[in-house]
């Protein structure tokens with residue numbers, strides 16, 4: 389039986405991870421290692437400045453007082469050291485993880501870590517809408533994993549899956565969409581008169597065709613294959629002049 393490590397960024401007690409565990413439990417040997425509290429927007433952060441504690445909550449369910457990336461590390465390097473997971477599945481996140489936002493996402497970053505470890509990884513997020521439910525994403529996760537689990541997967545397989553709220557009209561392979569940069573910082577004062585800030589703002593998206601945002605907006609499940617090589621290959625050559633000028637300097641480090 390294949391082994392699946394399940395994690396998330398909403399915390400081990402979230403409804404999304406419980407449903408994901410239940411639906412994947414029909415297919416594979418599932419171990420849950422997830423943060424002990426919400427870690428949304430923790431990105432790909434790794435805790436190095438304090439010790440981490442892991443607690444067994446029930447059989448094959450563990451909490452860690454750290455980030456999703458910490459969870460994947462503790463699971464792979466310690467808990468499952470002798471029987472490493474064949475796949476890592478993250479989610480189901482409460483709310484979608486689209487486009488530019490994937491770099492903030494703890495849900496998606498857990499799969500970045502899986503990919504770095506050479507373990508095929510899939511992230512699931514459910515759009516928030518009327519009559520919210522994780523059930524559609526959980527059902528789709530089982531069907532997708534059922535297909536993947538029988539195949540020989542590339543070790544750097546990394547899929548970001550978003551499931552729309554409401555009726556599902558199909559599945560699309562997509563690219564990451566672009567968010568209109570509209571993050572706002574709200575200034576307030578506390579009861580003692582001291583200033584504080586809150587990062588706020590509702591994301592607005594460019595409606596480009598072929599993007600994850602467009603798929604979700606059209607009622608389709610979006611699957612975006614990702615990779616971690618952030619090199620801008622398209623513009624690599626356009627810096628030749630800069631490199632030549634720098635190499636022409638007398639002493640580069642003085």
Ligand code: MN
Pocket residue numbers: 397398427428429481482495
């Ligand atoms: Mn989250």
